[in-house]
Amino acid sequence: MTLSKVNTVDTFTLQLVFLLSTSIIFGTPSVVPDSWLVGIVAFFPACLLIVIYSTMLALQEDRGLYPMLEKAWGKVIGKGFVLIYSTYFLYIAARNIRDMIELIMSTLLRMTPVPLLTTMFVLLIAYTVLGGLHAIARFASLILWLILFMLLTLAILLMFSSSIILEQMLPFLSKGMWPVVKSAFSFSIWFPYGEIIVFLVFQPQLGGAKGFRKITLYAFLSTCIILSLTDLIQIWTLGLEDKKYSVFALLDAARLINIANIITRMDAIIALIIIFGTLLKCTVFLLACTEGVARVFNREAKDFAFPLAVVAGAFSILVTRNSAEHVTEGLKYVIYTLHIPLQLLVPLLTLLLIRIRYRKGATT
């Protein structure tokens, strides 16, 4: 395994695409009227996560999440945690595949059997995983340009079809600031920002603590800006009131594009954004998962790529019965049972344990 570092720009694009991919569509739930503000509010507490993660990295010479867990918790419990994290990453990958499939099934391919689509998609993911982190990071910059270009196209087309009405974002804060803050804390910190924890796994190949702090901060900031802008575009075109009712608000916004009755039905743009984004995000999760499993079972990580990809695919179908269940699970249960413990509590405890077990000055 080559341990040469991925360069900074590639790391940044990788993280940015990772953060943007599914949250462009499923980003902020429209439970509050001013959903565009939620992302901005969530940005600041999310930076605390950066602090926690980078302290963890700094404490033990940038070795990555899995060695760190083993070091803090001991061999056996540590391995248990490694497995838990691997499963967690696999589960998120499965959920993201499901997100994408939901969108595709309700917009592009209505009749195609779901297992077929999923199979093709996971095979693609597994193949990308085999490419390794360097290849994925370079692939990310391509996807980033694609996503940004398409979002820009969308905004411009909407503007020319005079669908953007700024007035529709008013009244501002009609329910007060509290729901916004609540939504930011109970949702937006953990998804997408908290999911950055997966990058701890790759730290040996990325920048290490110092780089992580800086790059992730920039990535968070860019994500915050882009997500708020897409949210604003949705609100400006659909209106505060109508946005609540759409399953895929950005898609509904794209449906309104109509330039002189010639350029219409640009919903495919959105589908493309989500397909590419999900591909990258799932690849990152799957890569992290394979490395964890490989560590526990002492095998080459590459051996696990295809089997685990197929498991993720199967799981994405089995995970929920319908879209309502999928959304409720994602917005409620996953946050409290998985995201908060694994993104905040376990890292904090690990940090504490490392502090206690290895005092300052004591070498590892």
Place this chain on the structure above:
Amino acid sequence: MNSLRSLYILMLCLSLMFMGTGCWDQVELNRASLITGMALEPGQNMKYRVTFETVNALETDPNKGGKGGTPTALYTKEGNSIAEATSRLNESLERMPLLAHIRVIIIDEKLAREGINQFMDVLQRNRYVREDVLVLVAKGYPASDFLKTVYARGQYASYKIQTQVETYRQVFGGIPRSHLYDIAQALLTEGRVLMLGAITISGDVEKSESLDAIKTVYPAAVVRTAGAAVFRGDKLIGYLSNEQTRMVMLASDYVSNTLFSLPGPGGKPTSPGAIGVQFYHMHSHMHVSMDGDKPIFKLHVEGDGKITSIDRNIKLTKIQGFNTVEQLTSDYVNEKMQETFTYVQKEFGVDVFGFGEHYYRYHFRKYKPLAKEWNTLFSRADLDVKSDFTLRRPDLKTQKIEKEGIGP
């Protein structure tokens, strides 16, 4: 071994490729039929009666022309929901119906009076029905009659209606923007009520169903626009005329292009000496405030245009001439706006102008306690219209042609 393995992989990829091509819902073109219009009426035996207009593509070809058949065929189905009627369409039709090209949806007056929100969902939810489909209310005639009126251009009725309504809205502004999307918007937004375009028929529908009807220069029946249908909640309560609709739309800043005909001196609309002014860019701003429990609306209309016709002697070489015409226009528009406003207040008592929406958006905290009773407040509100029109040029003549005489 290795070559066998790559063969397997190749086969796998090929089979996946063929299965994933998206042909699962493919329909041959000669087995599909475009649905271009829908007319919704209350049913006799079931809840709804839906009339579908399907296109006979050969006959609508503008270049080759058809064989003299009808451009469209209408099928009527009953069902307890619109979706049921649609999926039962094949009881009479042999081809697969494609809903993606619906152009107009015409709602019967009776159905509209019962409330339209009970059946709109299927249209809003469906991915194939476009958001900019026109939804119109059939005034005075059964909705299906509108699809039955053929006209001389050989195109289908719904195409004619759609183009007519859109063009009319662009040129004169006498019909509200009534896309499918606007319905959701109007029903959801606080402080504004729904207005849909209304259409009616002049002439004899019975004769017009046959293609013989268009072999005369004067069509037996013509679909024409009839202003706006006003709703309270989602129930139809009445109609505004074309001119009133234009004023309402002007107030809510939806009209940019229109023509006003200012009556000549004498006070009557028919008195000679009318002046026609054409505006290209019109804008209006509203301002709402409360005076005790009486809302005060301020409306500012501005426009940019030219003089199209002038049937009395006003010299347009002088600044004074333009000023006079601008003043006349201003007075006329203010008066008409005021008239329409009082008419709406008296007849309907609902805020079709969107003053409430403006108040809701810009003064949310003040609007919130009034939300429930806004329409009652609206009916006793005062409107203060100010307009500021700029006429730029007189086209090609400086004044009405008139012999000046050389006498003393």
